[in-house]
Amino acid sequence: MSEHFVQKLFDHTLFQDNTIHGCGLLARSLIQAQLVSPFYTLVSVINRKVPEIGELILQRLIITFRHTYQRNDKTNSLSAIKFLSHLIDQNVLHDRILLQILILLLENKTNNSVQLAIKLINECEQQLSQPNPRELDLIFTTLRNLLHEASLAKHTQYIIEVLFAE
Template sequence: MENSIVYQRLKWQSMEKRINQLVSKVNISNIQPVADQIMNLQQNLITARGPFCRAIMKSQSGCPHSSDVYASLVAIINSKFPDVGLLLVKRVVLQFKEAYDHKDEKKLRKTSKFLAHLINQEVVYEVVALDVMLLLLGNPSSDNIGVAVSFCLECGQSLLCSIPHHKIDEIIREFNRVLKKGVLRKSVQVSIVRLLAARRSRFRMYPCTSHELELVEFGEQVTHEVSLLHDISPETSLDDFDPKSGLDECDMFSRMMIGSRDSD
């Protein structure tokens, strides 16, 4: 019975439902317990990394002000299951590109906020932040510049710690040039002024994260290199039940879980 396709499908559906339940209840006070429960799925989490990423992105889109919480949860899981984290980063970057192409300012703002916090949690390298700001500054509409300002405020402190300051200052100067043209909405002009002040104070009033969200030990984080310039596949086939996925589950688990060799 346990090897039947019907049983495997029921198991998949139950696991997908469990992941959705856990992701939907996460908050700043229970991130670690929720992460532990998700990681207890072990090889099942690897098999169901598609539904996990979909659940995270859906919850973040519905509650963008908790983006830092979702990024912290992803960081914990990514430290043990990096292929899960990599798939999530790829899909977030793809969603950003799609929102930009379709001029969907609302989705662009939500997605860039999540991406900023994934940078803050060292799930993805900061090079993608330069990609984001260069893209938005290269087409300086009020919507694009407004999103770029918010993005820079969210992860500016992280960028100061990891990117040469002259690169950041080049971007800041570009914001200043756009401001001086006087063609943006007044609210966006005000936000640029706020960004310029934040840079002068080294983003002191915009901390990249808080103590409650720093839940991955130093040296345990796995950071992925993903760029807007990369040809990325969302691997949507991972979202659906595949009866063949269980054939090499044990081997997949041993290869994809960080520390599996150390525990032998």
């Protein structure tokens, strides 16, 4: 789905109806649809045209991540993380949010949380390193220290080693 097509669709179709009334429904539909097919470009266009809907999508996506993470639902947590990291590429989300998520993930130091943190770093390391080199260095130091923790599975330690090898 090209950005130009989405732009035309938005200009000609969606603004003829009352989209403000259906903001919540639109936000929920986009979040659910991203599990099957990425809608990052569409969210970017929506955010430019109606920032309130873009903000609502972000809020709901962060809440979705929080709920799935608390339920230890790694698959849906990973989907939310991927969606959020692509929204940084589209200039919809500020990188500080993802840094806060990384800090949260590395506070618990479980196999799942460390693996999710590494996936997040792999998705958007460049976007995080440019404006926040010190914060990212602290996160890498934390990961380096985790290599020596006996509580982590060998697979998780291996994933950390692969991250540093790249």
